[in-house]
Amino acid sequence: MADLSIDMRALVKCHGATLAVDHVSLQITRGEFFSLLGPSGAGKTSLLRMLAGFETPDAGDILIDGRSMAGVPPNRRPVNLVFQSYALFPHMTVAENVAFGLEMQRLPRGEIAKRVGATLDLVQLQDKRDRVPDRLSGGEQQRVALARALVNRPAVVLLDEPLAALDQQLRQQMQAELKTIQAQVGLTFVCVTHHQEEALALSDRLAVMQQGRVMQVGRPEDLYEHPENLFVARFVGVSNEVSGTLVDVQAGEGTLLPSDVSVSRGIRVSVPAGLQSGAQAVMTVRPERVRIAPGHVADAGLNCLHGVVETMQYIGSEWQGAVRIGPSVRWTIRASNAASGSRPVAIGAPVSLQWNASDGVVLPVI
Amino acid sequence: MNHSPPSIASSPSGRSCSKSSGLLLPGLLWTTVFCLLPIAVVLAVSLATRGTYGGVLWEFSLDNYRDLLHPLYGRIFGQSLLLAGAATGLCLVLGFPLAYYIARLPPRRQALWLVLIMIPFWTNFLVRTYAWMFILRTEGLLNTVLIQLHLISAPLDLLYSNQAVLLGLVYGYLPFMVLPLYAAIERIDPALIEAAWDLYADRWSLFRRVLIPLTKPGIVAGCVLVFIPSLGAYLTPDLLGGARSMMVGNLIQHEYLVARDWPLGSALSIVLMLIVMSSLLWYFAAQPPQARERGEP
Amino acid sequence: MRGQGIWLRGISGLGMAFLYLPIIVLVVFSLNASRLSAAWQGFSWHWYGVLWQDEALLAAAANSLWIAALSTSLAVLLGLPAAMGLERLKGHGRQVVDMIFLLPLVLPEVMMGVALLLFFVVIHWPLSLATVVVGHAAFNLPIVVVMVRARLQKLDPRLEEAASDLGASAWQTFYRVTWPLVRPAVLGAALLAFTISLDDFIVTFFVAGPGATTLPLKVYSMIKSGLSPEINALSSVLVLSSMGLVGLSLIFQRR
Numbered sequence: 001m002a003d004l005s006i007d008m009r010a011l012v013k014c015h016g017a018t019l020a021v022d023h024v025s026l027q028i029t030r031g032e033f034f035s036l037l038g039p040s041g042a043g044k045t046s047l048l049r050m051l052a053g054f055e056t057p058d059a060g061d062i063l064i065d066g067r068s069m070a071g072v073p074p075n076r077r078p079v080n081l082v083f084q085s086y087a088l089f090p091h092m093t094v095a096e097n098v099a100f101g102l103e104m105q106r107l108p109r110g111e112i113a114k115r116v117g118a119t120l121d122l123v124q125l126q127d128k129r130d131r132v133p134d135r136l137s138g139g140e141q142q143r144v145a146l147a148r149a150l151v152n153r154p155a156v157v158l159l160d161e162p163l164a165a166l167d168q169q170l171r172q173q174m175q176a177e178l179k180t181i182q183a184q185v186g187l188t189f190v191c192v193t194h195h196q197e198e199a200l201a202l203s204d205r206l207a208v209m210q211q212g213r214v215m216q217v218g219r220p221e222d223l224y225e226h227p228e229n230l231f232v233a234r235f236v237g238v239s240n241e242v243s244g245t246l247v248d249v250q251a252g253e254g255t256l257l258p259s260d261v262s263v264s265r266g267i268r269v270s271v272p273a274g275l276q277s278g279a280q281a282v283m284t285v286r287p288e289r290v291r292i293a294p295g296h297v298a299d300a301g302l303n304c305l306h307g308v309v310e311t312m313q314y315i316g317s318e319w320q321g322a323v324r325i326g327p328s329v330r331w332t333i334r335a336s337n338a339a340s341g342s343r344p345v346a347i348g349a350p351v352s353l354q355w356n357a358s359d360g361v362v363l364p365v366i
Numbered sequence: 367m368n369h370s371p372p373s374i375a376s377s378p379s380g381r382s383c384s385k386s387s388g389l390l391l392p393g394l395l396w397t398t399v400f401c402l403l404p405i406a407v408v409l410a411v412s413l414a415t416r417g418t419y420g421g422v423l424w425e426f427s428l429d430n431y432r433d434l435l436h437p438l439y440g441r442i443f444g445q446s447l448l449l450a451g452a453a454t455g456l457c458l459v460l461g462f463p464l465a466y467y468i469a470r471l472p473p474r475r476q477a478l479w480l481v482l483i484m485i486p487f488w489t490n491f492l493v494r495t496y497a498w499m500f501i502l503r504t505e506g507l508l509n510t511v512l513i514q515l516h517l518i519s520a521p522l523d524l525l526y527s528n529q530a531v532l533l534g535l536v537y538g539y540l541p542f543m544v545l546p547l548y549a550a551i552e553r554i555d556p557a558l559i560e561a562a563w564d565l566y567a568d569r570w571s572l573f574r575r576v577l578i579p580l581t582k583p584g585i586v587a588g589c590v591l592v593f594i595p596s597l598g599a600y601l602t603p604d605l606l607g608g609a610r611s612m613m614v615g616n617l618i619q620h621e622y623l624v625a626r627d628w629p630l631g632s633a634l635s636i637v638l639m640l641i642v643m644s645s646l647l648w649y650f651a652a653q654p655p656q657a658r659e660r661g662e663p
Numbered sequence: 664m665r666g667q668g669i670w671l672r673g674i675s676g677l678g679m680a681f682l683y684l685p686i687i688v689l690v691v692f693s694l695n696a697s698r699l700s701a702a703w704q705g706f707s708w709h710w711y712g713v714l715w716q717d718e719a720l721l722a723a724a725a726n727s728l729w730i731a732a733l734s735t736s737l738a739v740l741l742g743l744p745a746a747m748g749l750e751r752l753k754g755h756g757r758q759v760v761d762m763i764f765l766l767p768l769v770l771p772e773v774m775m776g777v778a779l780l781l782f783f784v785v786i787h788w789p790l791s792l793a794t795v796v797v798g799h800a801a802f803n804l805p806i807v808v809v810m811v812r813a814r815l816q817k818l819d820p821r822l823e824e825a826a827s828d829l830g831a832s833a834w835q836t837f838y839r840v841t842w843p844l845v846r847p848a849v850l851g852a853a854l855l856a857f858t859i860s861l862d863d864f865i866v867t868f869f870v871a872g873p874g875a876t877t878l879p880l881k882v883y884s885m886i887k888s889g890l891s892p893e894i895n896a897l898s899s900v901l902v903l904s905s906m907g908l909v910g911l912s913l914i915f916q917r918r
Contacts, residue, residue, distance in 0.1 A: 615773040
């Protein structure tokens with residue numbers, strides 16, 4: 001790749017006996033909004049702290065703008081971190097907090113004032129510049145933390161769970177704001193989060209991590225539509241699954257004979273390269289691709305499973321429910337509320353679940 | 367806070383008030399009789415006159431305070447302030463890194479180090495001062511060792527000097543500095559230190575721009591806690607100091623028990639107390655407002 | 664970062680050594696056979712034996728223990744209710760009472776000694792063992808108040824409300840709820856007060872009457888009449904006993 005901002009090469013980090021980061025290599029392009037998504041303990045925070053310089057890799061190297069960061073302390077790195085707790089200096093005003101990094105770099109006073117003003121305009125905090133952080137709301141504190149990093153125009157802005165401390169409504173508003181600001185300043189953003197919706201909404205590309213390893217890297221739609229493994233399928237979005245044996249595999253098409261649900265005929269699926277007839281596999285399909293029809297019916301063109309409605313909840317914009325299709329298999333289903341507020345199917349009612357063969361993704365068993 | 371109408375609130379709060387005063391009274395009385403009253407007596411005597419044979423004549427006069435302006439007393443006060451100030455400064459310089467180091471240890475080791483800091487603090491002060499006499503005197507351990515190592519040929523005069531007094535004060539009161547500093551540093555969110563570092567601060571800027579402002583209440587507390595007992599020190603200058611190392615505490619003792627000039631000794635005590643109280647005001651002014659208002663309902 | 668670590672560790676190690684070396688030296692040399700020099704001349708328990716035969720010293724030790732025990736008891740009996748009363752007090756009264764209780768802690772010791780001496784003389788109370796006990800109780804009281812209050816402040820005030828809601832009288836609430844919860848703090852405070860009383864020199868120096876010589880007074884007069892290995896032995900005994908008491912106090916507070 002031509003315009004690399006960050007190049008991580010086979011990074012390894014151990015915390016005691018556990019391998020927190022296990023040979024991670026990632027390339028991040030300049031100006032990209034890149035997220036590291038994963039459950040807690042996935043190693044994403046370790047990775048971020050290694051980028052910032054607070055932790056030293058046990059092996060591997062990090063290049064930022066082509067320069068190796070080995071042995072470079074945090075205060076000499078062209079990166080700035082937006083801390084999860086914001087870490088705003090409580091004894092300084094908003095403007096003083098934002099000016100801190102520039103003062104440390106010994107920029108001329110006039111330049112500092114100009115850049116602080118411009119950045120406060122960008123995050124719309126000009127009127128709060130003389131407040132101390134304790135007197136600000138959560139969202140405002142978040143913006144100060146962001147401004148404090150942006151003002152230095154670093155090669156990379158690192159964000160550690162940037163929206164985790166905000167409540168749901170503010171979180172969505174800040175999400176949009178963050179994206180807009182990133183587009184305006186054009187800096188590389190690297191964001192750590194365990195919140196998958198947030199990661200999908202914000203990122204140009206993201207890496208899903210688990211147990212120190214990168215499970216998949218790609219654009220949000222790649223990860224959601226074409227997960228490469230069950231972990232990604234389950235962690236990014238909701239995964240409705242049946243497992244079984246593949247048969248009749250031919251030219252990327254095949255049939256899955258389920259082992260955990262009873263079905264009159266096999267499920268037709270597209271089969272990725274590498275899976276042969278006789279292989280154990282799991283088919284996963286997203287809830288919004290599953291149609292729910294009352295009664296046990298069949299449709300020639302679609303895959304179909306029969307089940308019984310266990311729960312059905314009204315959440316305003318839609319109905320969400322669970323349908324039992326086998327002794328140990330339950331699928332999540334969604335029904336649009338576009339038509340009326342009436343309950344689409346009753347609890348305990350027999351239903352048919354139907355979906356296009358091309359909407360199912362077949363993955364090897366973990 | 368829940369503001370209930372006074373008519374309802376009056377009876378239970380009135381009862382709890384009388385109950386609390388019943389519990390408080392004996393202790394309060396004791397402190398009043400054996401601390402406040404004695405101070406009042408000292409104040410009264412400081413305004414009286416010395417009798418011919420050492421007693422107190424109850425004639426009002428400010429002469430005792432006027433006498434304090436004598437250069438001899440001024441010198442001793444000045445020397446006391448200087449020694450106490452130097453001891454405070456040295457304790458701060460030594461105590462800050464020590465407190466910082468402890469505050470950054472893993473919790474279990476923190477507890478161990480804190481206990482180690484506290485043990486000397488509760489160990490007999492007289493004995494600890496004596497230990498330095500044993501080490502520093504002409505035939506003491508340090509001279510013996512240095513002579514045996516052929517580093518010096520004749521013993522050094524280490525004991526009975528201002529330096530020895532300073533050493534004794536720092537030694538005696540270092541824990542008073544470390545403990546509040548530790549408490550203040552330990553409270554700092556480690557992310558703040560990382561943030562400063564991430565924002566290009568070097569070690570000195572981190573210290574000056576972040577650590578010092580954030581630990582100011584602890585620094586002031588530590589300084590006051592070292593300065594007050596250092597200023598009023600009696601044993602340290604008495605045992606480690608030379609003829610010229612007298613401090614206010616020794617002067618007061620001298621006026622009372624040797625010269626038997628009680629009014630003058632009392633005036634000295636009152637001035638010492640006023641200095642102590644003013645340094646306490648500084649302490650209260652430096653504490654964060656929440657802590658100060660905590661006692662309010 | 665690593666450089667700073669070494670630098671910090673170095674200073675901290677030096678600080679610790681500075682605090683402990685004199686004490687260690689003292690204890691080690693109390694076991695030195697030599698009478699005169701600070702040079703090591705062989706191991707001996709001799710000086711501890713000498714201490715044990717010194718009648719005046721044993722009397723002083725007995726005095727010290729009595730004074731410490733009595734003044735600590737007084738401080739606890741007055742301080743525990745006072746701490747509870749202070750917690751219930753509201754408004755400006757609390758701040759004023761707070762100040763009064765803290766006064767003995769911040770007063771220079773010499774001032775405290777002088778003031779008590781003058782007071783006893785003025786009210787014609789002859790100096791004796793009793794005046795020492797009273798004086799020690801005066802500075803031990805705030806220690807108990809401060810430590811017990813620190814514990815009370817951490818208690819949930821709803822516990823007492825819950826007890827009375829469940830029908831407990833004021834005394835039952837104290838005995839069944841409050842006391843078990845503050846007991847570790849009270850024991851810890853008592854042990855510290857005991858230690859401080861044992862160690863006190865200055866206040867005792869001013870208010871001790873004839874026959875009320877305590878161990879620190881004895882050590883002081885021994886030091887003033889010339890250094891001898893006996894002082895090392897006696898000092899070691901004092902150091903080790905205060906360390907033991909502090910250890911006990913910490914154990915109680917941890918529980």
